[in-house]
Amino acid sequence: MPLYTETSNSLRVISSSPSNIFEIYTLNIILSFDYYIITLLLPLYYSTSFGLSDLHAGYIFGCTGLFLSILSFTIGHIVPEIGCKRGLVLSTLSVFSGFMILSMCRSFYISLFAILGLICFGIALSGPLIGIGVKRYSDSTNRSTSVSILMMGTYLAGIIAGTYVDIVWNFFEDKAVIFDIIFSTAAGASGLGFFIAVTLKSNEKLEGNQLTSPNSVIFTKKFWKFLIVIGFVTLLHSVCFEQLDATFPKFITRVIGDKAHFGIFFGIYSANMLIGALAFTPLTFKLSSYTLIMLGGSLGALASFMLFLGSTNLNFIAFALLLSSGECILVPRTLDYTMKVASEGEEGVYLAVCNSPYYFGMILTGIISGKLLENYCPEYGDKSCFFIWKVVSVCAICVVMLMGIFKYCISHNESQAETGDSREIRN
Incomplete structure (x- = not known):
């Protein structure tokens, strides 16, 4: 109970924060909805349309991750120059333009430009900006809770996206119409985000006034140790958690058929993350973020093994619940860990790197997914679909073991970071 009391106290502090942080939370929900739409539908879109x-669809999924990764690293250097408000306006406008093009065009190459250019740019730009906004309006006493609320918004967007895709997918027969409707909705959401970003009040606290040169950040021992940690997190995302988007929809449709409600399981997954993001927050008062990242990866490995056991709804639900429990621990604590490592003025670079597991991991995910589906779960011919999840589970366990072996070599002194954060102003 004392742990939950600390979380409750943090919530009271956050509730009295300026309105800017709640507008940032709202923008996070909108842009996360757009991100979930594109990652959930991308392989199906190119295979169907x-x-x-x-x-080849897996390669495009991987290329999307590659572009997001490159843009994320590049944007980390320019975020301090453009500022939060201008950056969020540019981000939402770019995503809006990309989805509008997707909803109207039938050209393969134009669709690649819309996804790899406009949408990837907007999503990659928004990550560091939203993270900076949350850090600037929190301190070490309530940051874990602030991050958990941010991730709850992300997971709420996942629930909405998964449920919406499932309804539209099963209501309409024409797949071209389905994609047009969903992409138009995503464009409308980012249009609303653009309006919110334009009306966002800009101030010194949000924009920051002490910026550190990227070169002085990346040529430090602290940064390279952090980069190794993020490398492990990237592997966990690519071999385990991202398979929900890249592999699971095709896997379940080939095991059950066209009426497989993969969107419902995605909704269960997101609903549990929404609850777990705050429910697991009290653990941060007793365990380090690094240890919790390892715990999240272990749950992800166990989740994948559940699908190896059979095609019952109970196994699918267990997979969704365990995987979401792992991710709602791993993702917020990775962001939490990043904020503890990054000093004031360094957030742009560190947060850009922090976002890379979701993007760079898509490269490996796309390749792994395509290979596993073609070898073990092809659309036609002999199938051994459940073996896919045995491979995924073993790979995830190996990554967690490596994190445990190298923990004391690469993990950051989090208690020292929290002491340094005590200088920050609470508004």
Whole structure:
């Protein structure tokens, strides 16, 4: 109970924060909805609309991650120059333009430009900006709770996206119409985000006034140790958690058929993350963020093994619940860990790197997903679909073991970071 009391006290402090932080939370929900839409539908979109094979659709999924990664690293250097408000306006406008093009065009190459150019740019730009906004309006006493609330918004967007996709997918027969409707909705959401970003009040606290040169950040021992940690997190995302988007929809439709309600399981997954993000927050008062990252990865490995056991709804639900429990621990605590490592003025670079597991991991995810589906779960021919999840589970366990072995070499002194954060002003 004392742990939950500390969380409750943090919530009271956050509730009295300036309105800016709640507008940032809202923008996070909108842009997360757009991100979930594109990652959930991307392989199906290219296989259905353009007749691409599983492997080639997987390559495009991987290329999306590559572009997001490159843009994320690049944007980390320019975020301090453009500021939070201008950056969020540019981000929402870019995502809006990309989805509008997708909803109207039937060209393969134009669709690639819309996704790899406009949408990827907007999403990659928004990550560091939203993270900076949350850090500037929190301190070490309520930061874990602030991050958990931020991630709850992300997971709420996942619930909405998964449920909406499932309803539209099963209501309409024409797949082209389905994609047009969903992409138009995503464009409308980012249009609303653009309006919120334009009306966002800019002030010194949000924009910051002490910026550190990127070169002085990346040539430090602290940064490279942090980069190794993020490398492990990237592996966990690519071999385990991202398979929900890249592999699970095709896996379940080939095991059950066209009426497989993969969107419902995605909704269960997101609903549990929404609850767990705050429910697991009290653990941060007793365990380090690094230890909790390892715990999240272990739950993800166990979740994948559940699918190896069979195609019952109970196994699918167990998979969704365990995987979401792992991710709602791993993702907020990775962001929490990043904020503890990054000093004031360094957030742009560190938060850009922190976002790379979701993007860079998509490269490996796309390749792994395409290979596993074509070898073990092809659309036609002999299938051994459940073996896919045994491979995923073993790979995830290996990554967690490596994190445990190298923990004392690469983990950051989090208690020292929290002491340094005590200088920050609470508004």
